[in-house]
Structure formats: C-alpha cells, structure tokens
Amino acid sequence: MANLESLFTAWLEGESLTEEQIRLLESNPDYALMMENATKWQQHSLNYQQLPVPDWDRGSCMPQAHKQAVYFGSGLWAMAASIALCAWLLITSPEQTDSQLLEQVAKQTRLLESQQKQIDQLQNMLTAQNDIQQQHMYQLAKEAIKTGRVERQEDIASVLAYIKTQRAQDQAYLRMQLNDLAEQVDGRPMPTVANNVEY
Structure with missing residues (x-):
C-alpha cells in the first residue's frame, strides 16, 4: 500500500511513470478514483478563466456607518x-x-x-x-x-x-x-x- 501511495504522489507531481506502474495504480479502485478526480481538477484548473466583477451600486445594499455615529456624539x-x-x-x-x-x-x-x-x-x-x-x-x-x-x-x-x-x-x-x-x-x-x- 505504501508503494501505491508513493507512486500516486509521484504521478501527481508530474513524474513519468512506466506503463506497469500506471496499470498498478489503475487496478486499485481507490487510487483509480483518486487519479480520475485529480485529472478532472487539473483540466478545470487549465480551463479556468477569470470573470470580470460586475459593476453595481454597493452603497444601496450596505448599511451606512455614519448614520450610527450621529447618536453617539x-x-x-x-x-x-x-x-x-x-x-x-x-x-x-x-x-x-x-x-x-x-x-x-x-x-x-x-x-x-x-x-x-x-x-x-x-x-x-x-x-x-x-x-x-x-x-x-x-x-x-x-x-x-x-x-x-x-x-x-x-x-x-x-x-x-x-x-x-x-x-x-x-x-x-x-x-x-x-x-x-x-x-x-x-x-x-x-x-x-x-x-x-x-x-
């Protein structure tokens, strides 16, 4: 099990593995699922696009702080x-x-x-x-x-x-x-x- 964990860590870090080592990881159901999830997340991170922040009136939905200060002084x-x-x-x-x-x-x-x-x-x-x-x-x-x-x-x-x-x-x-x-x-x-x- 420790061998599979070190192989999976090496695969995550981008090290090149042999076909036999990759087949060994894919034959284990837990590591096969983790490899599939990691591949999906890597695809998402490569395709990530930053969206612009919409322009909106922030003052209309946030309370005004200066109104409360009037009562105290x-x-x-x-x-x-x-x-x-x-x-x-x-x-x-x-x-x-x-x-x-x-x-x-x-x-x-x-x-x-x-x-x-x-x-x-x-x-x-x-x-x-x-x-x-x-x-x-x-x-x-x-x-x-x-x-x-x-x-x-x-x-x-x-x-x-x-x-x-x-x-x-x-x-x-x-x-x-x-x-x-x-x-x-x-x-x-x-x-x-x-x-x-x-x-």
Missing part, C-alpha cells in the same frame, strides 16, 4: 451646532446690538449646560443601576451557596440516620443468631449468653 453635535448658530448670528446680523447677541449666547450656553447636566444625571443613574444589579447578583450567589450547603447537610444527616438504622438492625439480627446458636449448643436457653440489648 449627539451632545457634541448640539454644542457644535450652537456655536455655529452664534457665529452665524454675529456675521449675518450686524444691526443687532451687542446686548442682544450676548443674551442669545448666554441662552445657548445655559441650554448646553442643562443638556450636559441631563447627560451626567443619566450616566450617574446608569452607574447606580449597575451597582445595584451587581449587589443583587452577589446576594443571589450567596443564597444559592447557602441553600446548597443546607441541602448537603440534610442529605448527609439522612444518610447517617439510615446507616445507624441499618447497623442497629444488623446487630439485632446477629444477637438473634448468637442466641439460636447458644441454644443449639447447650440444648437449653441460657439467659446470660447474648442479651437483646440495643446500644
């Missing part, structure tokens, strides 16, 4: 929009007085500060909720461990009670057998031989 976008609005107001309306502009800037600043406070409060609430969940998980784990210990102790106690009961029954049975033997040996009952006293 919404606070920054709001601040940038406010600054851009203030700058636009300064450039486009020179007839407004400085006090009006300062009032608008102050109003925008207060709005931004309130939004930032809301974001901070939400983050603090999320952190507190995570802490509470972790504490609950810790308590649940402790309860599960405690329950497991109690159940194991109850199981051990029931096993010990069963063993004690079996032991007492075995001892009583042995005492009865000893009494029977004593009566058979002596032919008369002897009260001092083995008393049925449980310990």
Whole structure:
C-alpha cells in the first residue's frame, strides 16, 4: 500500500511513470478514483478563466456607518451646532446690538449646560443601576451557596440516620443468631449468653 501511495504522489507531481506502474495504480479502485478526480481538477484548473466583477451600486445594499455615529456624539453635535448658530448670528446680523447677541449666547450656553447636566444625571443613574444589579447578583450567589450547603447537610444527616438504622438492625439480627446458636449448643436457653440489648 505504501508503494501505491508513493507512486500516486509521484504521478501527481508530474513524474513519468512506466506503463506497469500506471496499470498498478489503475487496478486499485481507490487510487483509480483518486487519479480520475485529480485529472478532472487539473483540466478545470487549465480551463479556468477569470470573470470580470460586475459593476453595481454597493452603497444601496450596505448599511451606512455614519448614520450610527450621529447618536453617539449627539451632545457634541448640539454644542457644535450652537456655536455655529452664534457665529452665524454675529456675521449675518450686524444691526443687532451687542446686548442682544450676548443674551442669545448666554441662552445657548445655559441650554448646553442643562443638556450636559441631563447627560451626567443619566450616566450617574446608569452607574447606580449597575451597582445595584451587581449587589443583587452577589446576594443571589450567596443564597444559592447557602441553600446548597443546607441541602448537603440534610442529605448527609439522612444518610447517617439510615446507616445507624441499618447497623442497629444488623446487630439485632446477629444477637438473634448468637442466641439460636447458644441454644443449639447447650440444648437449653441460657439467659446470660447474648442479651437483646440495643446500644
């Protein structure tokens, strides 16, 4: 078999084999099938033609990544929009007085500060909720461990009670057998031989 394997490897690598060696490979059903498959794959590789990639609109079937990023940086976008609005107001309306502009800037600043406070409060609430969940998980784990210990102790106690009961029954049975033997040996009952006293 090892000879056939080396002949097949040599044939695959393109080495020239004698007619007898090729007939030997073709006479074995496994190697004949492998030679047939290898010939087919070699034909396919020789006839392979690379096809051009079709031109299609890739953007229509793939999700747009920049749409998701808007939600994550919404606070920054709001601040940038406010600054851009203030700058636009300064450039486009020179007839407004400085006090009006300062009032608008102050109003925008207060709005931004309130939004930032809301974001901070939400983050603090999320952190507190995570802490509470972790504490609950810790308590649940402790309860599960405690329950497991109690159940194991109850199981051990029931096993010990069963063993004690079996032991007492075995001892009583042995005492009865000893009494029977004593009566058979002596032919008369002897009260001092083995008393049925449980310990």
